[in-house]
Amino acid sequence: MRSTLQFGRFNYPLQGEGARARVMGILNVTPDSFSDGGQHQSLEFAISHAEQMIEGGVDIIDVGGESSRPGAPPLPLEDELRRVMPVLYALRDQGPAISVDTYKPQVMREAIIAGVDMINDINGFRAPGALEAVRDSDCALCIMHMQSDPQHMQLAPSYTDVVAEVITFLRERIDVMIASGIDPRRLCIDPGFGFGKTVEHNYALLRATGRLIAELDMPLLAGLSRKSMVGAVTGKPVERRMAGSVGGALAAVAHGAAIVRVHDVVETVDALKVWQAAQ
Numbered sequence: 001m002r003s004t005l006q007f008g009r010f011n012y013p014l015q016g017e018g019a020r021a022r023v024m025g026i027l028n029v030t031p032d033s034f035s036d037g038g039q040h041q042s043l044e045f046a047i048s049h050a051e052q053m054i055e056g057g058v059d060i061i062d063v064g065g066e067s068s069r070p071g072a073p074p075l076p077l078e079d080e081l082r083r084v085m086p087v088l089y090a091l092r093d094q095g096p097a098i099s100v101d102t103y104k105p106q107v108m109r110e111a112i113i114a115g116v117d118m119i120n121d122i123n124g125f126r127a128p129g130a131l132e133a134v135r136d137s138d139c140a141l142c143i144m145h146m147q148s149d150p151q152h153m154q155l156a157p158s159y160t161d162v163v164a165e166v167i168t169f170l171r172e173r174i175d176v177m178i179a180s181g182i183d184p185r186r187l188c189i190d191p192g193f194g195f196g197k198t199v200e201h202n203y204a205l206l207r208a209t210g211r212l213i214a215e216l217d218m219p220l221l222a223g224l225s226r227k228s229m230v231g232a233v234t235g236k237p238v239e240r241r242m243a244g245s246v247g248g249a250l251a252a253v254a255h256g257a258a259i260v261r262v263h264d265v266v267e268t269v270d271a272l273k274v275w276q277a278a279q
């Protein structure tokens with residue numbers, strides 16, 4: 001079993017002393033959170049949201065400029081850079097590790113210059129130039145599985161054996177990345193809940209968390225916060241999915257997940273502390 005995850009300025013033990021699940025807080029930097037859509041106001045809002053997450057005990061802040069929710073359209077490169085870069089520079093010395101949620105090689109390069117600790121790529125570093133952009137840094141790389149793309153992925157998700165197919169995809173990406181010279185200790189995997197998957201596919205993958213970790217020998221990041229897979233079993237709309245999401249995060253950690261990506265940081269941190277004390 002893997003012993004550490006190299007995470008930029010940080011090094012996370014995965015077993016023994018100091019090993020615990022890490023909480024990644026979601027920081028969406030989208031101008032629609034504001035009436036005037038102003039650049040300055042959205043920066044202020046992002047910083048104050050980040051401060052709340054730090055107060056709540058967040059380990060990693062995941063900064064994203066482009067929505068990847070089902071049906072979301074792509075965002076032009078310049079717009080993504082304009083949204084994300086000021087936030088990365090403002091947050092990099094605030095304590096937590098910083099991740100950037102992007103599939104664009106040019107954003108990866110700029111983010112590495114800004115000093116981020118992780119590149120979180122929903123596209124699994126498949127864009128031309130992505131491997132070259134991240135290879136010579138020390139940041140962690142999260143390789144996520146997605147069928148199709150955000151605009152089309154929920155139209156007709158289809159698998160013969162979803163767990164086997166996700167494992168095969170991740171195996172292939174891991175091999176390509178290692179062959180390009182990337183240290184395997186920088187890699188982690190993500191089954192990509194909600195990315196071209198039905199509710200049944202998502203829960204089959206959640207139940208298979210331990211198998212993904214064991215077969216690929218990689219730490220796993222689980223992101224299911226407020227997603228439709230939580231809504232499907234609770235019957236709740238997106239704004240009332242906090243408790244269901246905390247339950248899902250605990251289930252993922254109980255199955256061995258190393259990192260959980262969440263909206264509700266303080267609630268997840270507390271739930272994990274109690275769960276850990278009961279171990």
Ligand code: PT1
Nearest residue numbers: 068069120144190192193194223227228
């Ligand atoms: C994720 C993730 C992500 N999810 C990683 N990055 C999103 N590594 C963005 C729904 O079904 O799981 N892992 N970056 C958000 N994407 C979605 C997808 C949001 C599906 C909502 C749904 O509701």
